[in-house]
Amino acid sequence: MNLIEEKQKEKLVVAERGGKKLENIIYLDNAATTRPRKEVVEVMLPLLEEKYANPSSMYGIALENQKVLLESRKIIASTLGAEPEEIYFTAGGSESDNWALKGIAHGNREKGHHIITTEIEHHAILNSCEYLKEQGYEITYLGVDEKGRINLNELEQAIREDTILVSIMAANNEIGTIEPIREAAMIARSKKVLFHTDAVQMYGQLPMDVNHLGVDLLSASGHKFNGPRGSGFLYIRKGVKISPCIHGGGQEGGMRAGTENTAAIAGIAKAAEIAVRTMNYRIQKETYQRNYLISRILREIPYVRLNGHSKYRLPSNANFCFEGIEGESLLILLDMKGICASAGSACTTGNTDPSHVLKAIGLDEKEANASLRLTLNEETTKKELDYVIEVMKESVKSLREMSS
Numbered sequence: 001m002n003l004i005e006e007k008q009k010e011k012l013v014v015a016e017r018g019g020k021k022l023e024n025i026i027y028l029d030n031a032a033t034t035r036p037r038k039e040v041v042e043v044m045l046p047l048l049e050e051k052y053a054n055p056s057s058m059y060g061i062a063l064e065n066q067k068v069l070l071e072s073r074k075i076i077a078s079t080l081g082a083e084p085e086e087i088y089f090t091a092g093g094s095e096s097d098n099w100a101l102k103g104i105a106h107g108n109r110e111k112g113h114h115i116i117t118t119e120i121e122h123h124a125i126l127n128s129c130e131y132l133k134e135q136g137y138e139i140t141y142l143g144v145d146e147k148g149r150i151n152l153n154e155l156e157q158a159i160r161e162d163t164i165l166v167s168i169m170a171a172n173n174e175i176g177t178i179e180p181i182r183e184a185a186m187i188a189r190s191k192k193v194l195f196h197t198d199a200v201q202m203y204g205q206l207p208m209d210v211n212h213l214g215v216d217l218l219s220a221s222g223h224k225f226n227g228p229r230g231s232g233f234l235y236i237r238k239g240v241k242i243s244p245c246i247h248g249g250g251q252e253g254g255m256r257a258g259t260e261n262t263a264a265i266a267g268i269a270k271a272a273e274i275a276v277r278t279m280n281y282r283i284q285k286e287t288y289q290r291n292y293l294i295s296r297i298l299r300e301i302p303y304v305r306l307n308g309h310s311k312y313r314l315p316s317n318a319n320f321c322f323e324g325i326e327g328e329s330l331l332i333l334l335d336m337k338g339i340c341a342s343a344g345s346a347c348t349t350g351n352t353d354p355s356h357v358l359k360a361i362g363l364d365e366k367e368a369n370a371s372l373r374l375t376l377n378e379e380t381t382k383k384e385l386d387y388v389i390e391v392m393k394e395s396v397k398s399l400r401e402m403s404s
């Protein structure tokens, strides 16, 4: 009996680490979203079902909601070395990124209208920059090397008298490359320019401290570290001039109006707490499994390359380019075998434009479309990976035979 047959016969063991695992599904798309932990859902349910009061009201269950906000803000702040008043809850990573860019742009217009970012940012950053460009701001997009790292000298050269903000992601969502954020923030600070980082892929996966890093703003998203979808926060250093995200009531210090989503906020705080508590274990386990996957794929499949950096890389990320195949086709074959992965193209609205990130690291259209991303979690087992590797070997081989 080969591994594939064995896998099809057996039912996957359901990990007890929260929630139910879908039977016979191997989920390797954790950069897209993660499974909410059982403990996260457990703190959310009572706030939705029974204690649904508006935190601004004046009775028992409302005060309980106020307490949830207070405690959650404290928890998130403590995971980052920040002050609770510096944490602003949002509805996710995209909102935090939009607010950081537009809020700083609008709040500092008299200082200048130049913003620096990179070519490999998430579209929440890139499209906010495009919007600001239409409003008369000037944007400089820094390129990256073939592993996806920015060049600090280029950053230093790009800063001008009228630069108001530098925004560089902590780690890339496609290729997992980790950027030199501390060094970049130091350069910005030495020139008195504000520094924002989209930490959506790094927060909860690797240790982060806003003072050690020297960042002024930091975005994070709950559903990327086993919290609820539609939850996030923006860290804003005390004293930073930024215009409000949403005008309205006085919630979130008057900066982000709207009745607070207490359940989601309790959920993201619980997820953050567990993420920090289990971080060392997860980093070790994921790095080990990821290296196992990468080394076997590179050894056992011909004409394959690793996209991204071998050292400065998120523990959970593997991204390969398989010469001569379509990543999309491979994705379908993997799906038929119960494996969830992601291709190297941003297939929004059905078109398959090659990924801007893979383009930025020098891949041509064909190579970008021949790429596949696998992102692990702490529950990924060696047995699952053995199965995935066998399926990949067979699938890549048959796709290549078909096209030649």
Ligand SMILES: *Cc1c(COP(=O)(O)O)cnc(C)c1O
Residues within 6 Å of the ligand: 031, 032, 091, 092, 093, 094, 095, 097, 122, 124, 169, 171, 172, 173, 198, 199, 200, 201, 221, 222, 223, 224, 230, 231, 232
């Ligand atoms: C997922 C992601 C976002 C968007 O976060 P949402 O909570 O889905 O809006 C932003 N930046 C990066 C790097 C991401 O991976």
